[in-house]
Structure formats: structure tokens, C-alpha cells
Amino acid sequence: MKMFDRHLSRHLAAYVDGELPPDRARKAEGHLSQCARCRAELEQVRLGMTIVERLPLTEAPESVWNSIQGTLSTHEPRRPFPIHIWRFAGGAAVALILVAAGLYWYSARQAETRWEVVSLNGSPKVASRPIHGVGHIAVGEWIETSGSSRARIKVGEIGSVDVEPNTRLRLVTARPGEHRLALRSGEITASIAAPPRLFFVETPAGTAVDLGCQYKLHCDATGHGLLRVTAGWVSIEWSGREALVPAGASCRTRPRIGPGTPYFDDAPARLVGALETFDFADGSSALGIILAASRARDTLTLWHLLSRVGAAERPRVYDRMVEFSAPPSGVSRDQVLRLDAQTLGRWREELAWTW
Amino acid sequence: MSIEFSKYYRLALAACSPLACAQWALAEEFSLMIGSPVAAQNFQAKSAQFVFRTKGCGKLAKLQVSGNAEGVVNGIRKSIRLSRIAAMPVAGVYALHREWPAEGIWVVNLTGRCDAATASALVPIGPNGFLRESSKFFPRSATEAEIEASLKSLATGTNK
Amino acid sequence: MVSLSDREISAEIIDSCRQGDRDAFRALYDAYKDKVYSISLYFFHGDAMAAGDATQQVFLKLITGIRQFRGDAGFSTWLYRLVVNTCLDGARQYKSHAVIVDRSVLEAVVRGGSQEEELARMQIASSVQSAVSSLPPKFRLAILLRYFEDLSYEEMAKILNCSMGTVASRLSRGHRILAEKLAPLKGWLSTRHE
Numbered sequence: 001m002k003m004f005d006r007h008l009s010r011h012l013a014a015y016v017d018g019e020l021p022p023d024r025a026r027k028a029e030g031h032l033s034q035c036a037r038c039r040a041e042l043e044q045v046r047l048g049m050t051i052v053e054r055l056p057l058t059e060a061p062e063s064v065w066n067s068i069q070g071t072l073s074t075h076e077p078r079r080p081f082p083i084h085i086w087r088f089a090g091g092a093a094v095a096l097i098l099v100a101a102g103l104y105w106y107s108a109r110q111a112e113t114r115w116e117v118v119s120l121n122g123s124p125k126v127a128s129r130p131i132h133g134v135g136h137i138a139v140g141e142w143i144e145t146s147g148s149s150r151a152r153i154k155v156g157e158i159g160s161v162d163v164e165p166n167t168r169l170r171l172v173t174a175r176p177g178e179h180r181l182a183l184r185s186g187e188i189t190a191s192i193a194a195p196p197r198l199f200f201v202e203t204p205a206g207t208a209v210d211l212g213c214q215y216k217l218h219c220d221a222t223g224h225g226l227l228r229v230t231a232g233w234v235s236i237e238w239s240g241r242e243a244l245v246p247a248g249a250s251c252r253t254r255p256r257i258g259p260g261t262p263y264f265d266d267a268p269a270r271l272v273g274a275l276e277t278f279d280f281a282d283g284s285s286a287l288g289i290i291l292a293a294s295r296a297r298d299t300l301t302l303w304h305l306l307s308r309v310g311a312a313e314r315p316r317v318y319d320r321m322v323e324f325s326a327p328p329s330g331v332s333r334d335q336v337l338r339l340d341a342q343t344l345g346r347w348r349e350e351l352a353w354t355w
Numbered sequence: 356m357s358i359e360f361s362k363y364y365r366l367a368l369a370a371c372s373p374l375a376c377a378q379w380a381l382a383e384e385f386s387l388m389i390g391s392p393v394a395a396q397n398f399q400a401k402s403a404q405f406v407f408r409t410k411g412c413g414k415l416a417k418l419q420v421s422g423n424a425e426g427v428v429n430g431i432r433k434s435i436r437l438s439r440i441a442a443m444p445v446a447g448v449y450a451l452h453r454e455w456p457a458e459g460i461w462v463v464n465l466t467g468r469c470d471a472a473t474a475s476a477l478v479p480i481g482p483n484g485f486l487r488e489s490s491k492f493f494p495r496s497a498t499e500a501e502i503e504a505s506l507k508s509l510a511t512g513t514n515k
Numbered sequence: 516m517v518s519l520s521d522r523e524i525s526a527e528i529i530d531s532c533r534q535g536d537r538d539a540f541r542a543l544y545d546a547y548k549d550k551v552y553s554i555s556l557y558f559f560h561g562d563a564m565a566a567g568d569a570t571q572q573v574f575l576k577l578i579t580g581i582r583q584f585r586g587d588a589g590f591s592t593w594l595y596r597l598v599v600n601t602c603l604d605g606a607r608q609y610k611s612h613a614v615i616v617d618r619s620v621l622e623a624v625v626r627g628g629s630q631e632e633e634l635a636r637m638q639i640a641s642s643v644q645s646a647v648s649s650l651p652p653k654f655r656l657a658i659l660l661r662y663f664e665d666l667s668y669e670e671m672a673k674i675l676n677c678s679m680g681t682v683a684s685r686l687s688r689g690h691r692i693l694a695e696k697l698a699p700l701k702g703w704l705s706t707r708h709e
Contacts, residue, residue, distance in 0.1 A: 013686035017661075019668045019679070041691060048690025051697050052662045054643045060552035064567045065544065068574050176575040196398050213401055232401035233393045246393035353390040353408070399564065444562045 007031075008038045012045040070157050071176045114138045115153055115174055122149030124163065142170045145186070155179050158194035172202065183225075187218040205253035206238035213247070225253035228265070243304060244348075246355055254280050261304045264355075268293045275301065278308075287313060296324040299351045307339055325351060383411035385472035387465055389490060395443045395450055403450035404463070405478065405485040406443070412469035415446050419468045422451060425502050427510065428459030437463070455480075462505045466496055477505045529590065532581050544574055551598055554659040558602045560648040569605050573597045595664065595674045599656055606652050639700065646696040654689035661686060 008028055014020050015028045032038050114136040123130040127141040137143050137153065143163055145151060151163040153171075156179055163169055167186025173179065181188075182202040191214045192199045199210035204223030208215070213232030219225040227236055233246040238258030245251045251262040260279035263272055274289035287309060294302060302321045309317055314337050321327075327336070328350040335343035389407045392400040400406050412418050422437040439452040455461050463478040463485075475497045479486040491497075491505065531539035552570045559565035576597050584593055647655060657675065660666055668679045675682065694701075 010680070010684040010687055013690060014668060014679075014683035017668070017686075019683065041687075044691040044694035045687055046690075047698075047701055048693040051643055051693050051700060052647070052658055052690070054640055055553070055557060055647065055662065056640065057549055057663065058553045058556055060548040060570055061563070061567060064548070064552065064570050065541075067567070067571050068544070071571075071575060072578065175579055177572060177579060193401075194398075211398060231392070232398065244393075246391060248391070349396060352394040352396065353388060355391055355393055397564075444564060 007035065007041075009041055012038070012042050013049075016042070016045055016049065115155060115171060117143060118152045118154070120150040120152050120162070121165075122146060124149045124151035137171050139171050139174050142168060142184075144168050153181075155190075155192065155199060158198060159190065159192035161191075162189040164188065183217060183219045185219050185221050187216060189216050190214065203253060204255045205257065206236045206241075206259045209235040209237060211235055215245075219253075223255040227251045227253065227259075246300065246352070249300060249355075252276065252279065261301055261308060263301045264297055267298055267301070268295070271298065271301070278305075287316070291316060291320045294320060294324075296354060299324055300355050303344070303348055303351055306336065306344065311337070325354060384474075384494060385409065385411040385467070385469045386474045386494065387467050387476045387492060389476060389478055389485065389487065391484075392450065395448055396445070397443050397450075399441060400443060400450035402452065403441075404453050404480065406448060406450045407465060407476065408445075408448045409467050409469065409474070410447075412447060412467075412472070414470050417468075417470045418447065420449055420465065422463055422465045424455040424461050425464050425506060426455055426459045426461040427506055428456065433459070460506060460509045462502065462509060464497055464502055477502060479505055479509045481509075529581065529584060532578065533584075540578055543577075547594060548574075550663045551594075554598055554656075554663050555602060557644060557647050557659055558652070558655055559605065561644050565605060569598075569601050572601050576601070589673070591664065591666070592670055592673050595660060595666070595670075596676075599660075599674055602656060603652060642697060642700075643693075646693050649696065650689050650692060654685050654692070657682060657685040658689045658693075 008015065008031055011020065011024075011028065015025060018025075020028060032042060117124070117126055117131055117135045117137050119131045119133060119135075122145070123132060124143060124145045125131065126135055126137045126143050128144075129135075131151065143151060143153070145163050145165050145167045147165050150165060153161045153163060153169075155161055156174065156176070158179065161169075161181065164187040167188065168184040169186070169188060170182045170184065171180075172182050177198065178200070179198055180200045180202065184204075188201070190199070190201065190208075190210070192210045194210070196211040197209060201208045201217055203217065203219045203225045205219075205225050206227075208217055208227055211233050213229055213234050215227060215229040215231075215234050217225065217227050227234060227245055228250040229245045229247050231247050233244060236243050236245060236251055236253065236259040238253070241258040243251045243259040243262045245262045248266070249262050249264045252260040254260070257280060261275050263275055271290055271293035274286040274293065277283055278286040278290060287305075290301070290305070299321055302317055305317050306314060306321075318333060318336055327333075327347055331343050331347045331350075336347065386409070387407055388410055389405050392403045392406055394408075395403070395406040407420075409418060409420070420440060422440055424433075424435040424437060426433045426435070433455075435455050437451065437454055439454055441450045441452065442448070443450060451463065451465075461480045463476075463480065465476045465478065467474045473495050475493045475495065476490060477493075477497050478490045486509075489505075489508065491501065493501070528539050528543060532543060548570065551573055552566055555569040555573075556563065556566035559569065573594070577594060584590070647658065650658065653675070657671065660671055660674065666674070668682045671682045672679045
């Protein structure tokens with residue numbers, strides 16, 4: 001048998017845990033009796049197992065259950081009849097159980113897939129039905145506001161979305177682990193208080209992923225969009241292209257291109273104009289203007305540009321960045337120019353302290 | 356002989372001094388640094404006024420941070436001890452949430468202590484959030500005079 | 516309130532959960548919450564907030580997907596697959612600084628006198644946590660699943676979507692890395708059995 005003619009390194013844990021079949025375990029014992037190296041490694045594995053036993057089992061805090069309960073409460077159906085009461089009540093009860101279960105299933109489905117909508121102004125429409133006061137929007141339905149109407153959608157238990165005038169928005173998913181809207185045109189203001197990646201807004205040119213934030217998202221009839229973040233930060237993603245947009249910054253989007261390069265709202269107008277050219281038109285001449293007009297705070301823009309310019313232009317972006325902020329230790333020019341992901345992440349973490 | 360020895364000794368001492376100074380310089384001074392909430396890289400900081408971190412504290416277990424909101428409301432001087440300074444998962448990073456009213460002018464006085472070292476920051480709060488460029492940092496606790504000067508600058512609009 | 520021991524997840528409990536019985540879901544939650552939380556806690560470098568988020572996500576996914584779960588066979592396999600996927604997804608988002616195990620601290624601790632025993636235990640637990648945190652994510656998960664839930668290699672292979680040989684390899688290498696990092700503990704541990 002070829003098993004265990006070589007060293008046992010990969011199998012030692014299985015040997016200690018008794019997970020080797022009996023014949024293999026015997027062969028392992030035979031090998032160990034003759035191999036000092038494997039005996040030493042066996043002791044290491046045993047020590048490692050003893051070490052892990054020092055990890056205490058930690059009680060989950062009650063706040064975790066409270067959060068789960070809070071999320072479920074939004075979608076909570078009417079509580080079902082206690083099933084055990086009916087089990088012994090005979091045939092008629094069976095029919096009642098079926099009816100109750102059906103009602104339960106129906107109300108559960110409704111609760112899972114509907115969000116409350118409040119009219120803030122005028123009569124916004126949900127599925128072409130005007131809303132007066134309070135209504136609901138179900139998964140798959142559209143909400144539309146006219147020039148004089150506004151609405152507020154309650155997004156589960158995690159926040160709200162204000163639907164501004166002349167907006168068309170669809171509810172895509174309404175689940176505890178995923179709250180998703182699709183903005184076809186118009187503007188929304190989202191205010192979300194939840195762990196990241198629970199709330200998403202799709203547009204024709206990118207999906208805004210909530211990372212804990214407040215933001216405005218505008219999309220015109222041609223699918224051109226503008227994301228403006230007022231608190232926290234948002235990631236906007238499309239087809240592998242991603243932009244991180246912190247508070248005080250904005251990012252344009254275009255269909256078939258996705259998110260542009262984010263910029264701070266107080267950036268020089270020259271920079272913002274050149275950025276639009278760079279992102280969505282022939283950008284070859286725009287880079288020089290962007291670099292010349294950039295300030296220390298615009299390393300947000302420059303950092304994103306590193307991966308959006310060609311290799312030949314990248315040193316120019318890097319050199320401009322280091323004029324404003326020396327890279328932290330562990331970040332080398334060579335790694336940055338190679339777009340090493342870990343390096344870029346490390347530098348972004350440090351730069352974020354200046355944004 | 357003794358004179359030559361003395362000369363060489365002085366030369367050696369002079370050569371070593373920069374090294375000695377460099378040794379001292381290499382040890383990073385304890386200080387505070389402020390940033391926008393995005394710097395914390397954590398959603399818990401989303402609604403914070405700003406975040407801050409400590410630098411140069413070799414003994415994080417002994418790190419203590421505290422803060423006061425110093426303000427003037429309708430001509431009356433106010434001071435509020437801040438209780439919502441939240442430690443972030445990354446050691447030495449904190450999020451500071453608003454605990455002072457909207458009216459009046461306010462400066463946040465942050466103090467950090469790491470073993471025997473102290474550092475502080477005076478961070479003026481403007482209508483759109485903290486004023487980074489007007490913030491001042493000290494390798495000790497800020498003095499009352501410095502706090503009053505910061506409030507006065509904010510009141511007269513000489514802060515950005 | 517229904518109470519359950521570790522392995523008493525019956526088809527009835529699962530069926531009750533499917534029907535929205537909140538008490539049954541709470542019982543299911545209580546049966547597994549500490550292990551799920553502990554695995555998440557040590558996976559996310561001791562970050563209680565990340566562990567709480569991950570635990571919440573696991574159970575929300577569980578209650579959302581329980582209608583698709585058929586019977587109680589392999590329930591823990593299904594549950595821990597949710598845990599693994601949630602942890603690995605979270606690891607891609609989670610940023611933390613490099614975790615360093617200071618061996619000189621360990622050496623000083625194990626030399627300490629009996630009056631410092633409690634402090635020593637705390638520091639050692641912290642060092643162990645740091646060492647586990649420094650393991651590659653897949654090794655980390657294998658060790659945590661094995662230790663906290665005592666799953667068989669066959670079950671772990673299903674959960675981790677790999678072969679039993681890969682499970683054995685990850686456990687072997689992971690434990691050896693821990694032993695290397697925490698070698699000063701060897702003598703201390705051999706004299707203390709709890």
C-alpha cells in the first residue's frame with residue numbers, strides 16, 4: 001500500500017481524531033513508530049488541539065436576538081393558532097387548521113413582500129392606484145410620483161426612502177436579508193440605519209450598495225445618474241466597476257459604462273468638468289487637467305483613477321498623490337503601479353483619514 | 356595623550372549624538388488625528404460627527420480617551436461631558452457622536468492619555484460638520500485659554 | 516418555551532419553524548446561538564460587532580430559507596453551511612490590521628507566579644484568540660467548526676464543500692501553525708487541565 005510510505009503531515013489530525021479507517025490507522029501507527037519527523041509533527045497537532053481548547057464558548061448577546069426579532073417583526077404575519085391545541089380536537093379541527101394555515105401563509109406572504117408607503121404630498125401612485133395617506137407597495141410593483149407628489153417608503157425596519165417628484169421606482173426584493181429597489185428615473189433620498197449590504201438601489205448604470213449612509217440618487221430618463229452622499233458612505237457597482245463614495249462626495253453614472261470617478265462636492269469646477277470628460281468621453285486630455293486642479297482632499301478621486309488610467313499614465317497619478325500624502329509603510333510605488341489589491345486597500349484606509 | 360583621547364572622545368560623542376537624537380526621534384509621539392466617518396471603515400460610525408484615532412500609543416491597553424463639548428449658547432458658556440465616544444473594532448479608532456444642541460457654537464475638546472503621555476485636539480463644529488482645517492492639536496491637554504480662543508474664532512467666523 | 520439539547524432538532528421543530536412558530540424558532544436559535552456566535556467571534560478576530568452581525572445574518576437566512584429545508588436530516592450541515600458562507604462573505608468585507616502573536620509576552624506570562632494565574636489565563640486566552648485569528652480563513656473555519664460543534668470529518672466536508680482529505684489537511688496544518696505560534700504554552704498547558 002502506498003498510503004503512509006510518505007510522511008503523515010496531512011493526515012495527523014485525522015489520526016488524532018480517530019477519523020482514519022482502522023487499516024489506515026494501523027499503518028499510521030507503524031509509520032510513526034519509525035519516523036521522528038512525523039512524531040514531532042504529531043505532537044504539534046496535539047498541542048494545537050490543546051491550545052484551541054482554551055477558547056471559551058461565548059454567549060451570544062441578547063442584542064442579537066433583539067435585532068433578529070426587530071427585523072422579523074416587520075414581516076410578521078398574524079401569529080398562527082398554536083398547532084398543538086388543535087391536534088386533539090377531531091376532524092373539524094383539521095379543516096380549521098388548514099384554513100388557518102392558509103390564512104397564515106397568505107398573510108405571511110403579504111407581510112414579507114409589502115412595504116408601507118406614506119404620501120408626503122399629493123397622491124403618489126402605487127401600481128397605478130393613487131395613495132391617500134398610507135398605502136403599501138408589494139414586490140414587483142411600481143411607485144410613481146408626479147410633479148407635485150412625494151412619498152416616503154418605509155424600508156422594513158432599517159430606514160426609509162423619500163421618493164421625490166417625477167420619480168418612478170420599483171420594489172424588487174423585500175426580505176430580511178435583502179431590501180432592493182430599482183430606480184428607473186427621478187430622485188430618491190435614502191436614510192438607512194443597518195449593517196452594510198442589506199439595502200440596494202439598482203439604476204440603469206449601477207447599483208448603489210448601502211454601507212451605512214444617507215444619500216440622494218438621481219436618474220434621468222436616459223439612465224444617466226448622480227449619487228450624492230450626505231452621511232456615511234456608499235459603494236456603487238456595475239459590472240465589476242466600483243466606486244466608494246463618502247459623505248460630501250458624489251459620483252455620476254452612465255448606462256453601459258457604470259459609475260464614474262467619485263469627487264468631493266467642493267472640488268474645483270475644472271476638476272469636476274474634466275472628470276466627466278475623462279469618465280464618459282475621450283478622456284486622454286482630461287487627465288492633465290484633473291491632476292493639475294486636484295487638492296489634497298481630492299486623493300479620493302486620484303485613488304480611484306489609479307485603476308482607471310492606463311499603465312503608462314498611472315505613474316503621473318501616483319506622483320500627484322504622493323505630493324499630497326506619503327504612502328503608509330508597506331505601500332510601495334511598485335505595488336501601487338501594479339494595482340496590488342491589498343496595497344491599494346491599505347493606502348485607501350490611510351487616505352480616508354484625509355477625506 | 357589625554358588631550359588626544361579627549362579630542363577623539365569628543366569626536367565620538369559628536370558622531371553618536373545624531374544617532375542618539377535619531378533614536379529619540381524614531382519613537383512616534385503620542386497624538387490624535389481626526390477624520391470623516393468614512394475613515395473608520397465601519398457602519399457604526401455612519402452618523403458620527405467625526406472619527407478620531409490615536410497614534411504613537413504603544414500600550415493600547417492603557418489608552419484612555421475623553422471629550423467635552425465646549426460651547427456658547429445665547430451668550431452663556433456651556434460644557435458637556437461626552438459619553439458617546441464609541442470605540443471602533445480597529446484598536447485606537449473612535450467615533451464621536453453629537454451630544455450638544457443645534458443652537459450655539461461648539462468646539463469639541465478631545466483628550467487622549469496613553470500611560471504617561473497626553474494629547475488633545477480642539478475641533479470646531481461648523482454648520483456642515485467638523486472643521487478640519489481649523490482644528491488644533493496639542494501634545495498635552497488643551498488650556499482654557501486655547502479653548503476660549505477657539506470658541507472666539509468660531510464665533511467671529513475667522514474659522515473656515 | 517421549548518428547550519432543546521444540542522442534537523434534539525426534530526422534524527417537528529423544523530416544521531413548526533416553517534409555519535412561523537416563533538417559539539420554535541426561538542428554541543432553535545437558543546440551541547445554536549452560542550456556537551454560531553463563538554465561531555463568528557473567533558473568525559472575525561474577536562470583533563463582537565462583526566460576530567453579532569454574522570450571527571444575525573445566519574439566523575435570518577435560516578428562517579427565510581427554512582421552507583426549502585426538507586426534514587431534519589443534515590440540519591446542522593445546512594446551518595453550518597450558512598455560517599461558513601456568511602463568515603467567508605464577511606471576511607471579504609472585513610478589514611483588520613495584521614494580528615501578531617507576541618511570543619515574548621507569552622514567555623513572560625508562563626514564567627509568572629501563581630498569584631498572577633487569573634491574569635495569565637486572560638492573556639493566554641487573548642493570545643490563543645490572536646493566533647486563531649491569524650490563520651488563513653479556511654483553516655480557521657475548519658478548526659472552529661471542529662472544536663465548537665465536534666462535527667465529523669464527513670459532515671465538515673459537506674459543510675465546507677471539500678473532500679474529507681482536505682478537511683484533515685486543513686486541520687493538521689492549522690493546528691500545527693497554532694502550535695508553532697504558541698510554543699511557549701506547551702509546558703504551561705501540560706500542568707493545567709481544566
